[in-house]
Amino acid sequence: MSVIPYIIPRTFSNMRGNRLSHLMTALTIxxxxxxxxxxxxxxxxxxRLAENYSREIRIVTYIDPALPPxxxxxxxxxxxxxxxxxxIRHVTSQEGYQRLVQQFQDEKDIxxxxxxxxxxxxxxxxxxxxxxxxxxxxxxxxxLTSLPGITDVYYGKxxxxxxxxxxxxxxxxxxxxxxxxxxxxxxxxxxxxKLTIYLRRNxxxxxxxxxxxxxxxxxxxxxxxxxQGLVGSGLAMLALFAxxxxxxxxxxxxxxxxxxxxxxxxxxxxTGIIAGSIILCATVSAFSMRQFLRV
Amino acid sequence: MxxxxxxxxxxxxxxxxxxxxxxDINLRxxxxxxxxxxxxxxxxxxTLLKVILCIERSTKGEVWVDGINLKRLSNxxxxxxxxxxxxxxxxxxxxxxxxxxxxxxxxxxxxGIKKSVIEQRVDQVLKSLGxxxxxxxxPRRLSGGEQQRVAVARAVVNDPLVLxxxxxxxxxxxxxxxxxxSLFNEISARGTTVIFATHNQELIRSTAxxxxxxxxxxxxx
Ligand SMILES: Nc1ncnc2c1ncn2[C@@H]1O[C@H](COP(=O)(O)OP(=O)(O)OP(=O)(O)O)[C@@H](O)[C@H]1O
Ligand SMILES: [Mg+2]
Numbered sequence: 001m002s003v004i005p006y007i008i009p010r011t012f013s014n015m016r017g018n019r020l021s022h023l024m025t026a027l028t029i030x031x032x033x034x035x036x037x038x039x040x041x042x043x044x045x046x047x048r049l050a051e052n053y054s055r056e057i058r059i060v061t062y063i064d065p066a067l068p069p070x071x072x073x074x075x076x077x078x079x080x081x082x083x084x085x086x087x088i089r090h091v092t093s094q095e096g097y098q099r100l101v102q103q104f105q106d107e108k109d110i111x112x113x114x115x116x117x118x119x120x121x122x123x124x125x126x127x128x129x130x131x132x133x134x135x136x137x138x139x140x141x142x143x144l145t146s147l148p149g150i151t152d153v154y155y156g157k158x159x160x161x162x163x164x165x166x167x168x169x170x171x172x173x174x175x176x177x178x179x180x181x182x183x184x185x186x187x188x189x190x191x192x193x194k195l196t197i198y199l200r201r202n203x204x205x206x207x208x209x210x211x212x213x214x215x216x217x218x219x220x221x222x223x224x225x226x227x228q229g230l231v232g233s234g235l236a237m238l239a240l241f242a243x244x245x246x247x248x249x250x251x252x253x254x255x256x257x258x259x260x261x262x263x264x265x266x267x268x269x270x271t272g273i274i275a276g277s278i279i280l281c282a283t284v285s286a287f288s289m290r291q292f293l294r295v
Numbered sequence: 296m297x298x299x300x301x302x303x304x305x306x307x308x309x310x311x312x313x314x315x316x317x318x319d320i321n322l323r324x325x326x327x328x329x330x331x332x333x334x335x336x337x338x339x340x341x342t343l344l345k346v347i348l349c350i351e352r353s354t355k356g357e358v359w360v361d362g363i364n365l366k367r368l369s370n371x372x373x374x375x376x377x378x379x380x381x382x383x384x385x386x387x388x389x390x391x392x393x394x395x396x397x398x399x400x401x402x403x404x405x406x407g408i409k410k411s412v413i414e415q416r417v418d419q420v421l422k423s424l425g426x427x428x429x430x431x432x433x434p435r436r437l438s439g440g441e442q443q444r445v446a447v448a449r450a451v452v453n454d455p456l457v458l459x460x461x462x463x464x465x466x467x468x469x470x471x472x473x474x475x476x477s478l479f480n481e482i483s484a485r486g487t488t489v490i491f492a493t494h495n496q497e498l499i500r501s502t503a504x505x506x507x508x509x510x511x512x513x514x515x516x
Binding site: 002003005006013017202203205206207208209210211212213214216 | 348350371374375376377378382384388389390391392393401402404405406407410449
């Protein structure tokens with residue numbers, strides 16, 4: 001027979017005996033998890049935005065007109081091998097000219113007098129679209145520039161850099177808030193445990209005298225920590241979802257991301273945050289028990 | 296008495312450096328024996344029982360319980376030793392926010408005994424101590440004597456190998472005290488070793504049992 005059936009009701013009676021302190025702890029945990037979740041949500045959506053945007057990024061390289069046409073295949077092969085290159089398309093002078101013709105249908109005069117081959121032929125390069133590759137763009141550009149046969153490289157530099165910085169910044173903020181979350185949890189959970197132990201010191205002593213093991217005595221406190229983690233982070237996730245739904249109807253996104261609809265944190269991330277909170281609170285409980293409860 | 300259940304060899308105990316509470320205690324108590332420990336207040340009776348239950352560790356000397364040298368017993372093994380001993384504490388040590396039933400049941404719960412078994416056994420013990428109608432009541436609403444009987448119930452509920460009773464009849468009238476005595480006699484007859492600490496001279500005078508007299512931490516008889 002095991003003592004577990006006796007540990008669970010004991011957990012609840014411990015918590016009933018110290019209601020206010022447990023409520024405050026759960027609310028504090030909820031508050032920090034909410035801020036952490038909000039920051040994660042912002043980072044997550046910025047990441048998605050950047051991913052969407054970087055799918056649009058094209059690097060255009062101009063091919064040296066002096067390059068013999070038979071060498072172009074070799075150049076394409078070299079470019080394809082570079083890291084971060086998803087796809088390339090060779091746009092010949094003629095194709096480029098046709099595009100212009102289409103673009104200036106009504107003002108054909110502009111093109112008058114220009115030969116079909118006045119444009120250099122180009123390679124249009126699609127990059128693999130993840131945020132983390134943003135940082136790869138610059139090295140990729142310099143590698144492209146150094147390839148023989150390529151004269152010039154163009155890309156949406158400013159935007160790439162800006163998105164990258166914003167994402168880096170929110171990631172940093174998320175980590176900082178994560179650290180704050182950790183410290184706050186350690187502080188409030190261990191304080192609640194300290195208080196419960198103080199309020200229950202006679203009972204804990206007596207349990208020890210009648211032969212209770214450490215497991216029996218500590219079990220309820222660890223369970224209590226897990227419950228606080230669950231309730232606190234669960235509340236936080238609910239509040240975050242409500243806040244998200246509310247903001248979605250309130251905020252007008254600027255034009256260039258008009259077509260971007262922000263989404264809530266995916267289920268695995270929500271589950272991860274809740275599970276992480278439970279594990280964190282249980283660990284803090286177990287450690288504070290060791291610290292405050294002498295055998 | 297070839298191998299005593301409890302044996303103390305040259306045991307010393309001091310709480311503070313220069314104050315010796317137990318001094319050179321040598322004692323052998325056999326299985327099923329019923330022993331009184333008598334002596335004036337402050338003689339060290341409670342301390343002696345605490346040393347046997349490993350609540351206090353002796354400062355010097357050896358304490359053996361059922362073949363176990365307590366000096367060698369690690370902290371994590373202590374609970375298992377205590378489960379085989381029941382102690383009636385002088386100050387009862389009842390838990391305020393548990394009912395009479397729950398207080399007594401606790402001794403069995405820590406061992407992980409099944410709920411249905413606990414219920415039956417606790418009811419039986421409470422009944423034998425005349426406490427069955429108080430079973431759902433909290434200790435602060437009991438008289439001193441009732442609290443003492445709850446403490447006795449908790450100590451005997453596990454059918455311990457050793458029963459350590461620290462002044463277990465101190466708050467009882469003659470009738471109740473006699474009930475407790477006959478309960479202890481019964482337990483002892485079933486093979487439990489009983490160590491009964493009291494400063495009550497009358498109780499000692501009327502018994503034919505072995506009496507150990509402590510005075511200022513020494514055995515004087
Ligand atoms: N925890 C403690 N710390 C310091 N001294 C203690 C402690 N417990 C007991 N003592 C001292 O040890 C001596 C013996 O105490 P003990 O409680 O063993 O006596 P006793 O024989 O049980 O007395 P009584 O009949 O009054 O219960 C006393 O002088 C007491 O002051
Ligand atoms: Mg005493």
